[in-house]
Amino acid sequence: MTGAPATVSLLGMAAFFALSIFALAGGRRRLATPLVYGAALALSAMLHVNAVVALVAAAPAETLSLPMGLPWIGVHFRFDALAAFFVAVVNLGGAAASLYAIGYGRSETWPMRVLPLFPAFLASMNLVVLADDAFTFLVAWECMSLASWGLVVAHHRTPDNLRAGYVYILMASFGTFALLLAFGLLAGPFGNYAFDAMRVNHPAPLIANLALALVLIGTGSKAGLVPLHVWLPLAHPAAPSHVSALMSGVMTKVAIYAFVRVVFDLLGPPAWWWGIVVILPGAASAVIGILSALLEQDLKRVLAYSTIENVGFIFVGLGLALAFRSNGLVAMSVLALTAALFHVLNHALLKSLLFFGSGAVLTSTGIRSLEGLGGLIHRMPVTAVAVLAGCMGISALPPFNAFVSEWLTFQAILLSPALPQWGLKLIVPAAGALLALAVALAAACFVRIFGIAFLGRPRSDAGAQAQETDGFSRMAMILLAALCLGAGILPGFVIDGIGPAVQAVAGGQMPHQAQVAWLSIVPIAQSRSSYNGLLVFFFIAASALMSVALIHLLASRNTRRVPAWDCGFVDPNPALQYTAVSFAQPIRRVFATTLFMAREQIAMPPPGDAAPARLRVRLRDLIWDTFYVPIGSAVGIASERLNVLQFLTIRRYLSLVFLALIILLAVLAIWR
Template identity: 55%
Template sequence: MLLLAFAGMARQWLPRAHEVVHGGMAIVCGGAALAVLVRLAMGETGIDTLALPVGLPWLHANLRLDALSAVFLLAVNLAACLAAVFGWSYARHDDEPGRVLPVFPLFIAAMNLVLVADDAFVFLAAWEFMSLTSWLLVLSTHREDETPRAAHVYFVMASFGTACLLLCFGMLAGTTGDYSFAGIRAQPQDVVSASIAALLVLLGAGSKAGLVPLHVWLPLAHPAAPSHVSALMSGVMTKVAIYGLIRVLFDLVGQPLWWWGSILAVIGAVTAVVGVLYALMQDDVKKLLAYSTVENIGVIAIGLGLALVFKASGVPALAALGMTAAMLHVLNHSLFKSILFFTSGAILTATGERKLDRLGGLIHKMPKTALFCLIGSAAISALPPLNGFVAEWMLFQAVLNGPLLEQWELKIGFAVIGALLALSAALAAACFVRFYGIVFLGRPRSPGAEKAREVDPVMLTAIGVPAFLCIVVGVLPTLVIQMIEPVNRLVVGEGLLDAGGHGGWVWLAPASAFGNSYSGLMMFLTIMILTILAVFMIHRYASNRVRRSIAWGCGFTDPAPLGQYSADSFSQPLRRVFAGHLFRTRERVDMPAPGETRPARFTLESRDPAWDWLFTPITRVVGWISERVDALQFLTIRSYLSLMFFALVALLVMVAVSQ
């Protein structure tokens, strides 16, 4: 990958450098994904370790490949391979592709290094390098108006997250100074230190993943990057943050406490609902998809929270159910979010437009893209028999087993979390009905949409492969769940299939305590049979006479494309019900009086409450402190020496007390 990064730097002397870099990354990442897939499919549960003579003098660089790392490596490298294939063609339409080429391989390498790090130093160095390279990729579109602010907010949040993780590993290592993960596992953690570390990793990794209220950078930074980079940041970089959560909460801190999982599940439920509500209000395709990522990260967090609660409560079988749902959704989201961001890139290439109300009718202009996007939209809406349904179905099974726990607050909490999860699932379906209908159906709303043409076969391949995998994973989910089983045994102590959670490769039949059974294959065959039967009945008994009439125009007879149902019109009822108070949404209509020739205007204003409730007050406090601390730079030499003396005395006292 370093050689490919150097090739990107030498683009002025290397002809067709973008094809070399993207093609090389497709081969490297595809090979890595295949190797990990073979390892998981063969059931190899061994742990491979490697110590390199670099890094801290007494620690070296420790690397480790286990089942948890392998599953995330599969998600990262498969998505990276597809992104490289898409970027191979997408770069031809980019005005300045050279800004992406040197950093693209380094970004992928940093994500891989985070997943195999086996000590805090390598983990944090790779984490920070991942943040820095992704920040540079966001800045590659610096000429756009919103990019500088997006990059600034992202940089601040990334620095905050790294600082929290640094403190987290410091708490876990304690006074021993052993920052290797093996040393941290071997050291018993007291309740206070473990709880502080758990909260710190929730802040550090949660900010990178996009958990509410630390999500504000995500809908700014992800849309600013090129589309194939956005797919990686949204589809897999957020999953690297999820990996950090799992590695610390389930592996390094020892036996968890039930309230850790409760906090994580509640935050996940709030994140899911807030994310999908904001996605429903977006008019920009990539911002809509970015907020959808916030929602899906919330769904994964719910699964992890439930797994923590069940593990702490001594029910490993149910913990395996929650962990399987979370891990399966990690893989699923990397697939269908890649489809959707690649589709946004294809639409931008074909039309030059990103606004929903500037699109429309693309199902006739770009039929293959429309088909693949339909699969991705249905999968992210959790419709059977696609892969998105399986993970959420298993998650609901875990929620419904909440009454088995002893604590009454958990019984009530699980019911609330289940209600919020159901609400987010319903709103997600509405969100992507809106997205697909406005973009691909109806009539073109702009000259760009009118002149659109299908993208080239390379882009279609990058979109079509994950669409095919969404169907395969949805129809045969047990094949993927079997690969996740070693993760369950590693982090919760028992596998889902060990508890009777299967019925061969056809049925996903959990043990009796888990609830109902599900077969993606039977669901797929049933849908196919009913569809064929419906088509046959229509063609057999319906009239063959062609009938033409004016398209339904919602009561308006004006055939102009602008008279169609718009994105704002679609979301208006939901916006008024849910977002009026939560997001302080304000609608203003300026209607001219009779006889006036000026046009009527409709404006919609909304603001993320996280800015008003959290970040604006913090900004004011930091500004106030900065103004006071600024006086320190005008002190005398005597004052500086006195401060240094008192600081040294304070440190010596702290060391003496800690002994």
């Protein structure tokens, strides 16, 4: 049995790459789309089962090395419990996306631009998780960035998609660069790029601090941590919807894996303030992400912003785990880390589901803006129910899964008085308050999405002619919704499943939850708190059924004739319904006036003029304006100055090279 999971995973990845080449060769055929996605589904499902089996059996970590890559390094892989958990998440998302794409991919205008990259993207995400040396890791990481970039610009004729791709590849390169430097620091003067060596040789505190900052920048830019998130709401929606689901649901999780792997596994014992460094951007991401989502009208961009919120949530959990760990509070650290990893799984499921829903809406109506949608629950009932489940889940309503992980995170936050440092004692509850705000805003945000897009009446002709999506897409959405509900009802099993992964990096795991009576979960102690998803589910189901029954029993079946009371009368014009902007207005006025410099301007026509009055809302992205615009203009100025260098004579170029060499040698002579 030993030796199996890693080998199976590697073979699976090789098969993915082979599939990519196959798609490249035969992608023009009509049959290629279902064939490629079907094969990707089978492979992902196999890898997922493989990883789950290894995780449940708590198989010992195993390593594999191949004689490829750089000659003196080779390529190392390691399949331990943490990797197994993330492989499971990646391939669950991959399998769902492949299943969805069997149907969704048929509407693709340019299958050749998507088909070859899709399996390569899945394979490189798997590769990142399994890599056991910095070289393999970075190569896989770049493959992942490039494959996803190719998918982002697949529809490059759509306006703004090329810009999205440009910003994305820029930020991705920047992140990789930061990671490269971080690994360079960790490898030390002797260049031990294997993770095994890094695990043993802990760097000096200063080096470790620098590496932490670099890793936070590198992985944070991939995961979408504020203020490195700017590319995410541009790039994720630009890709085809099943790829958006993968990027938002899975690729951000791979970035989180990288953070956990480096900071918890390789970096050595944390300093107490590392927690703060991680918690602060996490909390900021949560609030800013969900506020931006509320102010956005484009359905897919709303979902992308919500990803930023959830990534922030996960990073707060990781920061808490670091804070507890630095003080030797292993049990609490384990709780926080379990909550974070649980949320990783939940968000992967929920965000995939929601992006599938948005894709279904997009293919059947062609509209991404909420303002053109409405009443879809009548035209697309299955999609509507699945999206409703996703919205309830991501708003952290109880019988669903995200409630459990967010509840666990709050349980960990409530343990912060146990921390000895005052900085942490003050900051952790503040971050908790921000998270609570984010959760409430998330609920408002998803009420808004569901209410505007699926309830009411259609706001455009295209929206009125929507058709229910195809069978494969529906199957994928229902599957994910069922998984979300299942993980919410029986969280104990999920927590036990995550246990070995937590054990692998945190040195402990939560008490086994499956043995707790009545399938409750008890994170700390029975006297403190416990939650029973099954009971909540039965209570909600029973009370809902009972109310339905009561209404049916008691309500009169007689037709009632009432005078047309105008306030209850539906106005014939659907434009008079509540709009997405008007729904967000109170929240915008309260929160966004300072944070986004939201300004409202009313242009009233002069008396006697029949022109309509106009309300104009201006928003400014302060992060973009303060961080990115100055950097961009500085780069512009510098490149203009350096432009002269393009037109020198040959001798000048030679002299420049010569001078550079001399200066470097002189530095070497003086410095040594």
